[in-house]
Amino acid sequence: MDIDDILREVDPTFHSVPLEKRDLQELTRAWVAERSAPELLPWPSHGFFERINDNIKRQIERVEDMTGDMDPKTNFALIVIQTELERYRYLVRSYLRARLAKIDRHALHYLSTDELRARMSDVELAYATRHQALLHNHYLSSFLSSFPPNLQNLNDSAGINMVEAPDLDSAVFVRLLRDTLVTAKGVEDDDAVTVKADDILILRWSDAKPLVEAGSAELV
Amino acid sequence: MPMYGDLGNKLVQHAKRTQNLAHLPPYQTELVRAVTREVRDLDRDVAALLEPFQGSFDPAEHQATACTLLVNHLSMRRNKRCLLAYHRTRTDKLEELVWNGTDILDMAGAQQAGGPGAVSAPDGAAGSSSLSPQEEDYFRQYGDLLAAYKGHWTDIDLTGSLEPPRDLFIDVRVLKDAGEIQTEYGAINLTKNSQFYVRQGDVERLIAQGYLQKLG
Numbered sequence: 456m457d458i459d460d461i462l463r464e465v466d467p468t469f470h471s472v473p474l475e476k477r478d479l480q481e482l483t484r485a486w487v488a489e490r491s492a493p494e495l496l497p498w499p500s501h502g503f504f505e506r507i508n509d510n511i512k513r514q515i516e517r518v519e520d521m522t523g524d525m526d527p528k529t530n531f532a533l534i535v536i537q538t539e540l541e542r543y544r545y546l547v548r549s550y551l552r553a554r555l556a557k558i559d560r561h562a563l564h565y566l567s568t569d570e571l572r573a574r575m576s577d578v579e580l581a582y583a584t585r586h587q588a589l590l591h592n593h594y595l596s597s598f599l600s601s602f603p604p605n606l607q608n609l610n611d612s613a614g615i616n617m618v619e620a621p622d623l624d625s626a627v628f629v630r631l632l633r634d635t636l637v638t639a640k641g642v643e644d645d646d647a648v649t650v651k652a653d654d655i656l657i658l659r660w661s662d663a664k665p666l667v668e669a670g671s672a673e674l675v
Numbered sequence: 676m677p678m679y680g681d682l683g684n685k686l687v688q689h690a691k692r693t694q695n696l697a698h699l700p701p702y703q704t705e706l707v708r709a710v711t712r713e714v715r716d717l718d719r720d721v722a723a724l725l726e727p728f729q730g731s732f733d734p735a736e737h738q739a740t741a742c743t744l745l746v747n748h749l750s751m752r753r754n755k756r757c758l759l760a761y762h763r764t765r766t767d768k769l770e771e772l773v774w775n776g777t778d779i780l781d782m783a784g785a786q787q788a789g790g791p792g793a794v795s796a797p798d799g800a801a802g803s804s805s806l807s808p809q810e811e812d813y814f815r816q817y818g819d820l821l822a823a824y825k826g827h828w829t830d831i832d833l834t835g836s837l838e839p840p841r842d843l844f845i846d847v848r849v850l851k852d853a854g855e856i857q858t859e860y861g862a863i864n865l866t867k868n869s870q871f872y873v874r875q876g877d878v879e880r881l882i883a884q885g886y887l888q889k890l891g
């Protein structure tokens with residue numbers, strides 16, 4: 456049971472909205488959140504992307520079935536479906552690539568602990584592991600192998616830590632989903648204010664993260 | 676008299692410049708080698724300095740030696756970071772090329788046509804390429820990796836446009852002869868300077884490869 460399940464239970468419209476539409480909303484939310492958050496967010500569980508993929512497949516088949524038909528009415532429907540399909544695909548593509556960009560940028564960081572590894576899907580994990588291995592190999596064959604052995608690592612933490620991590624203090628915009636007391640670090644002073652639902656705040660991600668995870672706010 | 680780290684600095688400057696270039700400048704084989712050599716020399720110095728102490732070095736007692744050691748130590752690490760940064764910048768560029776579907780051989784050709792001065796890699800018998808042999812390997816391997824990842828998302832076309840789709844159909848002008856393509860609405864013959872109204876999804880790759888230009 457995670458946040459999404461809880462949210463779904465308290466959502467009065469839950470049972471009236473068809474599954475496909477909910478999936479699309481969820482996808483859009485995940486996409487917006489992933490693009491604004493400075494760090495990688497957890498991969499959606501409960502077979503969400505399998506379902507998305509099936510939806511896309513089904514629509515593609517539908518398009519193929521309808522293509523032979525010369526009736527103008529079907530033709531119009533076809534264009535609507537294809538446009539929708541293109542947009543759907545764009546969402547998924549952009550979402551996946553936003554994640555991949557983050558993984559590429561801080562691969563060693565995301566591979567470093569089990570908690571962080573769990574945020575990636577199996578495929579992403581395989582990709583990140585392999586990519587990092589390729590890079591290390593490349594460095595080794597280009598110059599690292601002629602270094603003294605004690606300097607050949609890529610994860611030295613003596614002196615300066617070599618493993619770069621995303622900046623969790625960068626700013627994000629969040630919309631509050633219910634009235635909440637928001638505490639945030641300031642430059643000089645920390646502050647706590649009560650914020651009403653639907654208000655939009657700009658916060659450090661490190662302050663916003665607990666709110667988002669508790670379902671009190673969403674990234675915009 | 677060159678100082679420690681000068682060469683590393685040069686590498687970083689190359690890397691910085693590379694970030695703003697459309698193509699990949701020639702690999703600095705000599706510079707990379709020199710920086711690596713500097714690291715090895717420094718390491719040897721450290722070993723030589725420590726040798727008389729037989730593992731019982733006390734920094735408080737020999738402050739001058741301790742200072743030298745520290746400087747050497749930091750210089751080595753700095754050089755390493757410079758090398759890593761230089762190579763990472765280049766691999767990032769290479770990855771970008773893989774994503775865009777650019778053919779590496781095409782690029783080497785363009786580089787050669789780019790005139791003298793573009794080719795300075797002294798050790799490449801295949802002098803036309805601005806990549807080191809290792810980078811060529813990397814390029815191929817990353818291509819395989821990406822293909823494997825894409826294989827899980829065949830219906831999405833992961834390398835497709837990251838511009839949000841606005842219209843299903845777009846106007847394109849043909850910049851280079853691209854031959855005949857098959858679409859759901861029949862075959863189109865793409866001859867230079869002609870103009871078509873086509874489905875964006877059908878021609879995305881051709882636009883990325885520079886055969887077609889999107890209009891409007």
